[in-house]
Amino acid sequence: MTPQRYTYGDDPSQFAELYLPAGEHLPGVVVVIHGGYWRSGYGLDLGRPLAEDLSSRGYVCWNLEYRRAGNGGGWPETFADVSAGMDLLATAADEHSLDLGTTTALGHSAGGHLAVWAAGRSTLPAGAPGAGTPLVPLTGVVSQSGVLNLAAAHEQGLGDGAVLNLLGVDPAEDPVRYRLADPMTAIPLPIPVLALHGEDDSTVPLSQSDSYVTTAAAAGATAELITIPGDHFAMITPGTEAWVRVVQAVDRLMAA
Numbered sequence: 001m002t003p004q005r006y007t008y009g010d011d012p013s014q015f016a017e018l019y020l021p022a023g024e025h026l027p028g029v030v031v032v033i034h035g036g037y038w039r040s041g042y043g044l045d046l047g048r049p050l051a052e053d054l055s056s057r058g059y060v061c062w063n064l065e066y067r068r069a070g071n072g073g074g075w076p077e078t079f080a081d082v083s084a085g086m087d088l089l090a091t092a093a094d095e096h097s098l099d100l101g102t103t104t105a106l107g108h109s110a111g112g113h114l115a116v117w118a119a120g121r122s123t124l125p126a127g128a129p130g131a132g133t134p135l136v137p138l139t140g141v142v143s144q145s146g147v148l149n150l151a152a153a154h155e156q157g158l159g160d161g162a163v164l165n166l167l168g169v170d171p172a173e174d175p176v177r178y179r180l181a182d183p184m185t186a187i188p189l190p191i192p193v194l195a196l197h198g199e200d201d202s203t204v205p206l207s208q209s210d211s212y213v214t215t216a217a218a219a220g221a222t223a224e225l226i227t228i229p230g231d232h233f234a235m236i237t238p239g240t241e242a243w244v245r246v247v248q249a250v251d252r253l254m255a256a
Helices: 048-056 077-087 089-096 110-119 150-156 158-167 175-181 206-218 241-254
Strands: 004-007 015-019 029-033 060-064 103-108 140-144 193-198 223-228
Touching: 004 089, 015 048, 015 089, 029 048, 029 089, 029 110, 048 060, 048 103, 048 241, 060 077, 060 089, 077 089, 077 110, 103 110, 103 241, 110 140, 110 193, 140 241, 150 158, 150 175, 150 206, 158 175, 193 206, 193 241, 206 223, 223 241
Parallel strands: 029 060, 029 103, 103 140, 140 193, 193 223
Antiparallel strands: 004 015, 015 060
């Protein structure tokens, strides 16, 4: 299938691809946010197999690209792009009469971070990247081995210093920046978060999902940790048991 391309800026990375099912559409939209430790070497091609598979199941999908560290991204550009790219979905929805009443973000790795972060945009202070009322409010998030505890990820040096590469400074130099970028800061969210994590994931440790879910649940939020078979990449590979579990999680939130 050939997706329709929408742009939200002049940079080559400021665009999204809209996947429309060939047959009848299921209600709602799934926003796919790819990972790659926020680095420019990885793009939305990682999300295409996911969008294609979900579209074949009847879901409308919005595969989002954004500037990453190394091609004009980082702080604050990556965060501003994710916000603008998600807001652009409202335009596509108007053109195609899409139902946005149920909108689930599906994010892998760094994309899981961005998906959960985006779900807390409305709590950001004025002037922060992404602050304000989203044009497309999320109703749920499925995180696939997401980097959900940014401060811990920095301390652990995950991705060969990926957090420092994204934010450009150490927490001691700019603690406010870290607070604004960390999904832990927005706890509790008013929407459910299903944090899936591969049992054999050696790229993002289980503690990233576990610490988020434990803190969120203690704060009264709806958050659940679900371990699934496979490594870090099995969950973005349609045909694997891990992907079956991802689809089940998406189905669950889209039917809620």
